[in-house]
Amino acid sequence: MKNIAILATGGTIAGASHIPTDTVSYHSGVVPIEDILKEIGSLKNIANIICEQVTQIDSADMSHAIWLSLAKRINTLLAQPDIDGIVVTHGTDTLEETAYFLNLVIKSEKPVVLVGAMRPSTAISPDGPMNLYNAIILAAYPGTQGKGVLVTLNDTINCSRDVTKTNTALQDTFKAPELGYLGYIIDGHPHFYRMPTRKHTHMTEFTIDGLIELPPVEVLYGHVNDTGFLAQAAVTAGAKGIVYAGLGNGNMSQTMQTVFQQIAQQGVIIVRGSRVGSGVVTRNGAIDDDANNFVVTDTLSPQKARILLMLALTKTKNPKEIQEMFWNY
Numbered sequence: 441m442k443n444i445a446i447l448a449t450g451g452t453i454a455g456a457s458h459i460p461t462d463t464v465s466y467h468s469g470v471v472p473i474e475d476i477l478k479e480i481g482s483l484k485n486i487a488n489i490i491c492e493q494v495t496q497i498d499s500a501d502m503s504h505a506i507w508l509s510l511a512k513r514i515n516t517l518l519a520q521p522d523i524d525g526i527v528v529t530h531g532t533d534t535l536e537e538t539a540y541f542l543n544l545v546i547k548s549e550k551p552v553v554l555v556g557a558m559r560p561s562t563a564i565s566p567d568g569p570m571n572l573y574n575a576i577i578l579a580a581y582p583g584t585q586g587k588g589v590l591v592t593l594n595d596t597i598n599c600s601r602d603v604t605k606t607n608t609a610l611q612d613t614f615k616a617p618e619l620g621y622l623g624y625i626i627d628g629h630p631h632f633y634r635m636p637t638r639k640h641t642h643m644t645e646f647t648i649d650g651l652i653e654l655p656p657v658e659v660l661y662g663h664v665n666d667t668g669f670l671a672q673a674a675v676t677a678g679a680k681g682i683v684y685a686g687l688g689n690g691n692m693s694q695t696m697q698t699v700f701q702q703i704a705q706q707g708v709i710i711v712r713g714s715r716v717g718s719g720v721v722t723r724n725g726a727i728d729d730d731a732n733n734f735v736v737t738d739t740l741s742p743q744k745a746r747i748l749l750m751l752a753l754t755k756t757k758n759p760k761e762i763q764e765m766f767w768n769y
């Protein structure tokens with residue numbers, strides 16, 4: 441029998457409404473983890489569970505402070521020989537960001553699985569209990585070792601680097617566009633078909649020991665007639681890096697190129713990403729990244745590129761070294 445720790449943070453999986461047909465109007469995070477666990481019945485012969493209620497928030501209120509204390513707690517638990525794996529319950533809106541952050545800072549091969557739900561616990565047929573059951577199964581499964589932080593909802597297994605929420609309201613929302621699921625969980629058995637190939641968890645060079653805040657990095661969204669006002673405001677407010685959700689292959693107007701060239705010359709790291717939602721942002725295409733000291737995101741979404749850039753900035757301000765990290769993680 442495996443010993444699994446569930447760290448609960450809130451979200452719709454812990455949501456409640458007075459009306460059983462409510463699937464989008466409800467209070468997030470109000471149901472304690474012990475009550476949600478009761479809904480899935482016996483876990484005899486599967487796992488011994490310990491629970492910790494870390495916080496009870498809608499995931500829109502997730503913060504760097506909670507990330508750092510959650511990650512430190514997971515590292516401490518996983519260093520104990522009597523803990524075999526971790527499940528984190530989380531709201532779905534920012535679940536992918538927390539999962540990727542943990543993927544970069546957890547120092548263990550033991551399974552870490554994030555799980556949420558799209559329907560509150562009071563819905564006629566909530567998805568939370570089955571999702572939580574699957575997450576426990578996945579965290580207790582020996583084959584989950586060494587695959588980095590994973591995400592499960594709706595019977596699918598996803599890599600934290602590639603997964604994203606693709607639909608605002610439906611249960612079938614977590615997908616890795618183009619790259620696909622790692623596998624499925626069917627009748628209580630995980631089936632893996634793919635492996636994450638990028639560095640994660642036990643291979644990571646990032647450490648959060650002693651860190652009390654992350655360097656400020658903003659994401660800006662590209663569009664027609666972009667003025668660069670927001671980019672300049674971000675730098676004035678203290679941003680040490682900017683991820684630009686650019687057009688197509690991370691493209692930008694002549695105006696934005698001039699704005700970002702000037703900002704990069706001040707030592708602020710500019711990362712070119714894309715607003716498209718899938719595909720690679722390549723170096724030195726229409727834009728001369730070498731000459732401008734720009735970094736590109738590879739296939740990371742802008743919100744995940746922000747996380748990697750924050751952690752990169754805890755180690756270096758050299759754009760070439762940061763680019764290397766974007767190829768590796």
Ligand SMILES: NC(=O)C[C@H](N)C(=O)O
Nearest residue numbers: 451452498499531532533
């Ligand atoms: N489905 C959900 O969990 C959405 C909720 N607003 C949250 O992210 O906390």
